[in-house]
Amino acid sequence: MLFSLKPKESRIELFGRDKELNELHKLVKTEWVIILGRRMTGKTSLLKTFLNEVNGIYVNLMGVSSIRGLIYELMKSVKKLEIELDLKFIKLSWMKFAEDIFSKLEGKIIGLDEVQELPSNYFLRLLKKVWDSYDVRFVMTGSMVGVIRNLLEPGPLSPMYGRKPAVLKLKPFTAEQSRSFLVKGFSEFNRTIDEREIEEVVELLNGYPGWLAYYGNYRCVRELNHGDAIEEVYSEGKEIMLNELNRFLENKVNRRGYIKLLKSLPARWSELERSVGVSKKTLRDMIRKLMGAMLIDKIGATYVISDPILRKLVLEL
Numbered sequence: 001m002l003f004s005l006k007p008k009e010s011r012i013e014l015f016g017r018d019k020e021l022n023e024l025h026k027l028v029k030t031e032w033v034i035i036l037g038r039r040m041t042g043k044t045s046l047l048k049t050f051l052n053e054v055n056g057i058y059v060n061l062m063g064v065s066s067i068r069g070l071i072y073e074l075m076k077s078v079k080k081l082e083i084e085l086d087l088k089f090i091k092l093s094w095m096k097f098a099e100d101i102f103s104k105l106e107g108k109i110i111g112l113d114e115v116q117e118l119p120s121n122y123f124l125r126l127l128k129k130v131w132d133s134y135d136v137r138f139v140m141t142g143s144m145v146g147v148i149r150n151l152l153e154p155g156p157l158s159p160m161y162g163r164k165p166a167v168l169k170l171k172p173f174t175a176e177q178s179r180s181f182l183v184k185g186f187s188e189f190n191r192t193i194d195e196r197e198i199e200e201v202v203e204l205l206n207g208y209p210g211w212l213a214y215y216g217n218y219r220c221v222r223e224l225n226h227g228d229a230i231e232e233v234y235s236e237g238k239e240i241m242l243n244e245l246n247r248f249l250e251n252k253v254n255r256r257g258y259i260k261l262l263k264s265l266p267a268r269w270s271e272l273e274r275s276v277g278v279s280k281k282t283l284r285d286m287i288r289k290l291m292g293a294m295l296i297d298k299i300g301a302t303y304v305i306s307d308p309i310l311r312k313l314v315l316e317l
């Protein structure tokens with residue numbers, strides 16, 4: 001069902017991502033892959049569907065920020081395969097234990113969902129060990145911060161220098177895809193959707209599969225009317241995006257500067273220089289970080305907030 005709120009796990013349920021799935025199949029033959037995408041673009045759905053097709057292993061690392069946490073999640077997934085692990089390695093070190101696990105997964109494709117919070121130096125060292133020693137292939141997801149940035153832009157001292165994974169960028173649906181997604185989803189409930197409502201949803205939700213699925217779910221499963229469904233998507237989405245924004249701002253000294261910047265968008269560089277009131281260097285750095293976290297984009301010469309929910313939310317801050 002297109003409007004279910006869980007990540008999709010099979011090609012029949014996964015709308016409009018055949019090209020990306022085929023690309024993954026091709027890339028994984030020779031490379032490790034990172035699926036990069038914003039919140040709610042369907043990264044987990046693409047990863048899970050792919051892993052089901054290749055009999056791979058799914059590991060959910062949301063909120064996991066230590067190697068110990070990674071191992072714990074790996075063990076949960078490995079248990080399902082009934083593989084015996086040698087617990088003596090735990091006493092030696094977590095890294096050794098992790099290596100033992102990977103040695104037993106030879107020939108497998110492992111999906112690591114949301115790696116961005118793992119500690120960069122340990123994780124990269126572990127990846128290098130696996131790369132050098134075992135036939136294990138990884139597909140990872142996340143946004144361009146922390147360890148992913150270090151993987152994709154490794155300095156010469158990085159353990160993964162010269163071993164850059166391939167990137168598969170997951171974009172939101174086009175307007176046309178969004179329309180078809182809604183029509184198809186409604187038809188699964190033997191319902192049709194009003195043309196004007198479609199246009200409004202397509203315009204407001206900007207092709208984000210997750211938000212479109214929420215909208216459809218509110219209409220068809222919870223039987224809300226169009227206006228209430230949009231309201232609900234917004235209030236649900238607001239929680240998620242607020243959380244995302246707070247995580248980004250957590251360790252920033254000039255929190256207020258960032259909020260000022262976000263509130264000024266869409267804007268060009270010169271407008272931001274005026275409105276944010278920081279040095280050129282600071283502004284450049286702030287924009288780089290916001291783009292890295294995929295909170296903002298640059299279209300032509302204009303900086304914008306692409307996510308429709310974040311855009312609205314920022315104005316309320």
Ligand SMILES: Nc1ncnc2c1ncn2[C@@H]1O[C@H](COP(=O)(O)OP(=O)(O)OP(=O)(O)O)[C@@H](O)[C@H]1O
Nearest residue numbers: 005006007014015039040041042043044045209210
């Ligand atoms: N291609 C798709 N076809 C059908 N439904 C989809 C598709 N992509 C995403 N969805 C739906 O959108 C919602 C979010 O998808 P998913 O969890 O895969 O996204 P995500 O990018 O991993 O999100 P997050 O950033 O929160 O981890 C789910 O309800 C899922 O069923």
Ligand SMILES: [Mg+2]
Nearest residue numbers: 043044045113
């Ligand atoms: Mg996900």
